[in-house]
Amino acid sequence: MLLFIAAPIVSVVLQSLYTPHGAVLVEVETCTPLSGCILETIIDQDATRELREAEPLGQLVGLAIYFDRGHLALAEVAESWRKSDGLGEFWASLRNLPFYRAMAFTLTFTFIVTPLMVILGLVIAFAVNSLHRHLKGLVIFFSLLPFTVTPLIGSLILFWMIDSRGILGDALVYMVGDPNFSLKASTGLMWVSLIVYGVWHAAPFAFVVFYAGLQTLPMEQIEAARIDGATRWQQVRYVVVPHLMPLVTFVALIQLMDNFRVFEPIVGFNAEAHATSLSWIIFNDLGGETRQFSAAATSSVLTIVGVAILLSPVLARTWRDFKDKK
Amino acid sequence: MASGVNRKPVGFSLLTYGFIVVWLIVAAFPFIWTFWGSFKVELDFFSIADWTNSIFGRRTEMTYGTPFTMAGYEGAWIKKEFWRSVINTGIVCFFVVCSSLTIGTLGGYALSRSGYRYTFWLLIIALIFRAMPPITLVSGYMLPFFEWNVWGILPTTIIVLVAINQPFTLWMLHSFFQNIPKELDESARVDGCTQFQAFRHVIVPVMWPGVITTGLFSFLLAYNDFAVTSMLLSEENRTMVPAIAAFLGSTYNEGQIMFAVAAVVSATVPLFFLVMFFQRQIVAGLTQGAVKG
Incomplete structure (x- = not known):
């Protein structure tokens, strides 16, 4: 098992340091009797093959790929920092670099979807909990659907509905009153729809966890609070919410991680033009005719670093708890 | 309330x-x-x-x-041969679930009964794996797979999916086995069973709830995966989800979007029944990690 986990990571890091060999070019003079001599540059097939066989991984370029235009783009960032007056312009120029564009969307998505779905999940859990016993099962069943359905399929279903010819898109057109209105045309609206999808997809998870938490509520405390004259709102505020707090942290954490790797909705919504994420960049580099392993590997390493940064507070806390237990 | x-x-x-x-x-x-x-x-x-x-x-x-x-269904299933992808999905899901469960049950049982505290490290690995986009690993797998000439076939994909899934499975089953009192297999040992016999005759009969829950999640992972399967499978070996994504590539040109719609519905129906029959297990699995913190 460790082999399968560690090996690809090592392989990714290795690949990210290398770049494929360029073809070996030689200049050849070909002379034909009629048109005279021309100097041609052709690919020396033998030499290229030899070179590729000698170093199958490619050229060692160190961290160069990390700093090129497709990734951290240090040179471009430095230049736009020098040229632009004011932060606004600087940000605008950053948005043209693929890595920062992806980062911008990934982070926005992560930090908007996570709190929204926690709140929605909480509200659903409270509402379902006050329902009649027989209704609960049915409601839970339907609530689970958006979560269990394949992310790509779920996003496709929503995407078809918000298509300007689909029912939601049609309704929006009607409400806006502009027959050419389309969610797909504008970056901002595309982001909004992706975020709506994200909340739709993840809220059931939060709901189920919170609902389970509500089943273990300390009834004595609530009764005590009521006897002390707490209103309904105060009971929720001072007894129920503190009880659910650890669950909120847990859900928020899992969702931070899940949202950080947002990928399928972008494919499903066909939104590459407006929103990309780190995962999507890797996918794009790997697919297609030219499989750019080095570029993809570099993005992967950067993503792993991002995940590590995101996880570090959690890991530190778990480690402390673990030590305390010992 | x-x-x-x-x-x-x-x-x-x-x-x-x-x-x-x-x-x-x-x-x-x-x-x-x-x-x-x-x-x-x-x-x-x-x-x-x-x-x-x-x-x-x-x-x-x-x-x-x-x-x-x-x-739409006719076009997708017959003309576009969606049934092939359905069979492939069936194969992938079956083997992923079986192998993760086999490794997970034996490993989880062993870990929970051994003295050393693996829990922390298991938890950490499961957590990191949960957080890492599978696609970052795929890019690491791909080049070696090309070189060994094992790219595009189902067994490699199954192995990769199992590997990605394993820390999570192990962790879930491990915490489940820890809830089964040690006295159960200890009394079996006192009665003269070997460790394996204790597992076989005492633990196996009581372990099904946990195994089913874990199996469900492995199944969902294999069924829902897009990143790994779309990258590691060649065209004729595609599972359902990448096949649907591939429909889209052609549908926007040919106006055959209904094929994709039909395929999407076909792929959702099994999940619908899954949720219907295993609702309790899914809820249990989702909350298990949370309640234990």
Whole structure:
């Protein structure tokens, strides 16, 4: 098992340091009797093959790929920092670099979807909990659907509905009153729809966890609070919410991680033009005719670093708890 | 909370019921809508003229004589050979679930009964794996796979999926086995069983709830995966999800979007039944990690 986990990571890091060999070019003079001599540059097939066989991984370029235009783009960032007056312009120029564009969307998505779905999940859990016993099962069943359905399929279903010819898109057109209105045309609206999808997809998870938490509520405390004259709102505020707090942290954490790797909705919504994420960049580099392993590997390493940064507070806390237990 | 003493004001419960209804519509309506629409022609599913067309299927009636048509399904399953992807998905899911469960049960049992505290490290690995996009690992797998010439076939994909899934499975089963009292297999050992016999005759009969829950999640992972399968499988070995994604590539040109709609519905139906029959296990699995913290 460790082999399968560690090996690809090592392989990714290795690949990210290398770049494929360029073809070996030689200049050849070909002379034909009629048109005279021309100097041609052709690919020396033998030499290229030899070179590729000698170093199958490619050229060692160190961290160069990390700093090129497709990734951290240090040179471009430095230049736009020098040229632009004011932060606004600087940000605008950053948005043209693929890595920062992806980062911008990934982070926005992560930090908007996570709190929204926690709140929605909480509200659903409270509402379902006050329902009649027989209704609960049915409601839970339907609530689970958006979560269990394949992310790509779920996003496709929503995407078809918000298509300007689909029912939601049609309704929006009607409400806006502009027959050419389309969610797909504008970056901002595309982001909004992706975020709506994200909340739709993840809220059931939060709901189920919170609902389970509500089943273990300390009834004595609530009764005590009521006897002390707490209103309904105060009971929720001072007894129920503190009880659910650890669950909120847990859900928020899992969702931070899940949202950080947002990928399928972008494919499903066909939104590459407006929103990309780190995962999507890797996918794009790997697919297609030219499989750019080095570029993809570099993005992967950067993503792993991002995940590590995101996880570090959690890991530190778990480690402390673990030590305390010992 | 709904005890007799704690009566709710009428307005409050009305609000609650209203909210539940809205949520149910939000959660279920897209599925119902797509299911209904999958029996229509494209001009009804994407209706420019009048949205009621997509409910009553007027264009479909004009084309086929009835408001319901299986044309989308026929195109997807027969013309585009979607059944191949369904079989592939079946194979992948079956083997992923079986192998993760075999490794997970034996490993989880062993870990939970051994003295050393693996829990922390297991938890950490499971956590990191949960956080890492599978696609970052795929890019590491791909080049070696090309070189060994094992790219594009089902077994490699199964192995990769199992590997990605394993820390999670191990962790879940491990915490489940820790809940089975040690005294059970200790008494079996006292009665003269070997460790393996204790496992076979004492633990196996009581372990099914945990195994089913874990198996469900492995199944969902294998079934829902897009990143790994789309990258590691060649065209004829595709599973359902990448096959649907591939439909889209061609559908936008050929106007055969109904094939994709039909395929999407076909792929959702098994999940629907899965949730219906295993709702309790899914809820248990989702909450298990949370409640233990």
